[in-house]
Amino acid sequence: SNNRSSKNKNSKESSSIDRRRRERESEPKVDRRRREPYNAGPSSWGGVARRGAGWLEVTEKIETPERNRNTAYARPEPTYEDRRARAIEEKPTRDKVRYEADAAVNRAKKRTHRSAVVKRSLLPASPRKLPDAEASLVRILGNKDGRRALRRLVEASQAFEQERFFEARKILIPLERQAPGVAEIVEMSGLTLYRLGRWREAAKKLEKFREISGGTEQNPVLADCYRALEWWVDVEELWDELRDASPSGSLVTEGRIVAAGALADQGKVSGAINLLERGWRFPKRAKDYHLRRAYALADLYERSGKIPKARDLFVWITHQDKNYGDVASRIQALQ
Template identity: 40%
Template sequence: RGRPNDRSGNQRGPGVEKPERHFGTRARGSQWGGVARRGAHNASIDNGAPRPEPEPLAPPSGRSEDKWERERQQPKKVRSKRANNSVPVLELDLKYVQHLPKAERDRFVRRVNQAGDHFLEERFGEVEQILKPLVKKYRRVAELHELYGLTLYRLGRWGDALEQLQIFTDSTGDLTQLPVMADCHRALGRLDLVRKLWDELRMAGPEASVITEGRIVMAGALADVGDIAGGIRLLEQGPVKVKRARDHHVRLWYALADLYERAGDHQRARRGFQRIEQVEPDFADVSGRLASLS
């Protein structure tokens, strides 16, 4: 199953970015990010070779496996004021713009929140138009580089996305966008760099959702080069059997079911898609996949 191309001929990645880190729980992974956003090809992950070392089975204490957000202290954050409080809003650290005149600071916050609105509506061209000049003018605001990098990722501009996300990672020490960076390398055919980031993730032991996204990307990269059996092994080592399914669990199930189908194991593939349908009936193209396997 191929990876769809954008207009420039680049392959699209699985969409492992997590906008809910900015916009709240309404921006669910199955709706705004994760393997489901990009369809069946996202499950075509890793053929995965065995890991050189055992992977931590649980996130460090004090961190929720259900959240993918920064744990470090933030001096000050500003939320935009909106009439409709149900609309997710972007949280922005204003540490590096506090010295600006109030009018300029307010304009900055307003523009960033407009970019957030466009991102949630998948108007990524508009997001880029807003963020490109802001990133140049306010280089020290890490969140700008993060959101701009995710936008470029969604536009299929892998190299540019990597540059922005690397700035964010270097300036914050936050590893939560490593799966997105790995998927950019995957789209560029750099299996060695995908594996390098996957190893870094495993050694760091981040939240379960982060490492699961990294696992999916690594498995997809392996499957891209024909190692479907390895991808299945890698995914099977993840949190497949859970009592309470989170978004990242469902994405893992989808990836695994897709690889089962590609490997010709239609019985396991059907069971995997059925499991997803039971907890998330509208997830990606699960209904169609089941119909094709019946």
């Protein structure tokens, strides 16, 4: 009887084991190493790290409201400024882009106004005596290639004079590679880039020309590049250098006009007027640079509200040249 009871017991145990095995086999296959919802983080993380991250997410969701109510270090309610700053930070809108752009521009202006951007060496007492373009190109490239390069330089100069600036630039690029130190090529390249409105590139070329030539011949154009870039201290340095060198009346006048324009661009209109008025006299025989200076001064008079002075100066210009710019229409507008 004992043997029979033990057999029955063993058969029951085996049948229960078999039943549980069948139940497990009938269940869907699940990777029990992944304990959802406690998995988080990228798949490149290890299993322990991902489960830890998932658990942190779950506990944050559960505990954060109660913790915020009970803790002695609960965060204060955000102020209006905090909410506005956060909104600007979180919303990638046009307002944010405009805000960041304006901030960058303001930082750039503050940085460039304090000191000169370009560190330039002092010029010699007088301009260097350089060989002409033909002699320089023949010396560098040889007789045949040098004369061919000279012809190309003349073609670039003609294209420039006819305001075909892209064509001039196309001709000058290979010449710069062949003879990068020839003053005429560097100068023409800088002037062409200036007329194309590529201020930074033009300034680099004209700074190089200044170093090669040792003169202030292109200081007005160079200063105007920096005026376009709003590098005010560089404009001022180049104007001081040109005024001290005083190479010719026309060059000094051009530099004066650029320097005055830079002051006006900064809102210093009275300073710009003072600069153009200084030493001004009506010439007996007016040249083009006299008319340019008078026009710039009349324009500043009008901007500052000195209408009678502006009108009188515009009228004087028409007596020298009836068709000078838009002077006639400006006089009519000031009547």
